[in-house]
Amino acid sequence: MAAESESCNCSAWAANDPSGVLSPHSFNRRAVRHDDVSLRITHCGVCYADVQWTRNLHHDSVYPLVPGHEIAGVVTEVGSDVKGFKPGDHVAVGTYINSCRDCDNCNNLLENHCSNFVFTFNGVDTDGTVTKGGYSTHIVVHERYCYKIPDGYPLDKAAPLACAGITVYTPMIRHNMNQPGKSLGVIGLGGLGHMAVKFGKAFGLNVTVLSTSESKRDEAINLLGADNFVVSSDKNQMEVLNILISFKAECETTYNRPQQVHISLPYVRFQLKKHKCTKEQSSFCNRYCLYYFVRETINIAEFCLLFFSLCLYYVRITK
Ligand SMILES: [Zn+2]
Ligand SMILES: [Zn+2]
Incomplete structure (x- = not known):
C-alpha cells in the first residue's frame, strides 16, 4: 500500500471482492482537462447502490471497486475553460459523471436518461477507464456534472442530496x-x-x-x-x-x-x-x-x- 500510494495521486476505500469489506486502495485520477473540475472530497453519503455494487449483486462489478456517488467537496483546481466554478467553491457530484452531451435528453438537461451516461463508479468512461467513486480523497469531473453547493450549507448534509x-x-x-x-x-x-x-x-x-x-x-x-x-x-x-x-x-x-x-x-x-x-x-x-x-x-x-x-x-x- 505504501509503495503503491507513492506513485498514485488518490487514496480510497475499495472493495476487492463481493464480501462487502472495503480496504485502503490507491490509484491515479486523470489530470485536470480544460473543462474539468477537481475537488477535494470532504464527505460522501452511503446509498444502497454502493452496497449493491460493492457486493456484486448485479454481477457486473469490476474490482477493485471504489463506491460512492453522493459526493460533496471543495474545488481545488479548474480547467482553463471552466466558467461555473473556481477554487474554493463547494460542489456536489451525484450518480453520473459523463454522458453523450448531444442527445435530446442531454440537450434538455436530463443526462440521467442519456443512453450513454456514465456512472460515477463502476462505469466505463469514454476513455475506457472504469470510474471510481467518492470514497476517495479527490475526484476530477467535467464541470457539466458538478453542482454548486451554496456557501454556508453544511457539506455533510449536502452530500446525500446528490442521489x-x-x-x-x-x-x-x-x-x-x-x-x-x-x-x-x-x-x-x-x-x-x-x-x-x-x-x-x-x-x-x-x-x-x-x-x-x-x-x-x-x-x-x-x-x-x-x-x-x-x-x-x-x-x-x-x-x-x-x-x-x-x-x-x-x-x-x-x-x-x-x-x-x-x-x-x-x-x-x-x-x-x-x-x-x-x-x-x-x-x-x-x-x-x-x-x-x-x-x-x-x-x-x-x-x-x-x-x-x-x-x-x-x-x-x-x-
Ligand atoms: Zn444512490
Ligand atoms: Zn446524451
Whole structure:
C-alpha cells in the first residue's frame, strides 16, 4: 500500500471482492482537462447502490471497486475553460459523471436518461477507464456534472442530496408536490423516505408516512414532523386511507433483499409494466419506478406514494 500510494495521486476505500469489506486502495485520477473540475472530497453519503455494487449483486462489478456517488467537496483546481466554478467553491457530484452531451435528453438537461451516461463508479468512461467513486480523497469531473453547493450549507448534509435528495425532489417538483395543503404519502422511512418527509414539510404539505413497522412512528412524527403515521401492514389503518392493500412486490427482485411493501399495488404493477422492468433492467429501475409511480398516482389522487428504503449514513472521508 505504501509503495503503491507513492506513485498514485488518490487514496480510497475499495472493495476487492463481493464480501462487502472495503480496504485502503490507491490509484491515479486523470489530470485536470480544460473543462474539468477537481475537488477535494470532504464527505460522501452511503446509498444502497454502493452496497449493491460493492457486493456484486448485479454481477457486473469490476474490482477493485471504489463506491460512492453522493459526493460533496471543495474545488481545488479548474480547467482553463471552466466558467461555473473556481477554487474554493463547494460542489456536489451525484450518480453520473459523463454522458453523450448531444442527445435530446442531454440537450434538455436530463443526462440521467442519456443512453450513454456514465456512472460515477463502476462505469466505463469514454476513455475506457472504469470510474471510481467518492470514497476517495479527490475526484476530477467535467464541470457539466458538478453542482454548486451554496456557501454556508453544511457539506455533510449536502452530500446525500446528490442521489437520495434529488431522486425525491425531482418528481415532487415535476408533479407540483410543493404546493402547500397537498397531501403526500411516503412509503418507507429510509434514506429517500426521510428526505420526502423533510421536503414535504418544508413545502407545507400534509405528510403521511406509511411503514410496515410501528417502530418508525416516533422518528416520523417527532423527529421529522410528519402529520400522520400509518402501519401499512394493518389492514384497518390502510382502509381508513382508502388504499388498497396487499402487494407482493416485484420489488423484491429489483431490490435484491427481502422487502415487504403493503401498498396499493395496482399502481405499482401498472408502473412496472409501463417501465417494462425486466430482471436484467431491474438494477436501475427503482428510480424510474419512483417517477412513474408518482406520475400515475398523482392524477388519481393527490396522494404521492414514494417508496424506497435506503439507509442514510454519512462517512467522513477526509479532514
Ligand atoms: Zn444512490
Ligand atoms: Zn446524451
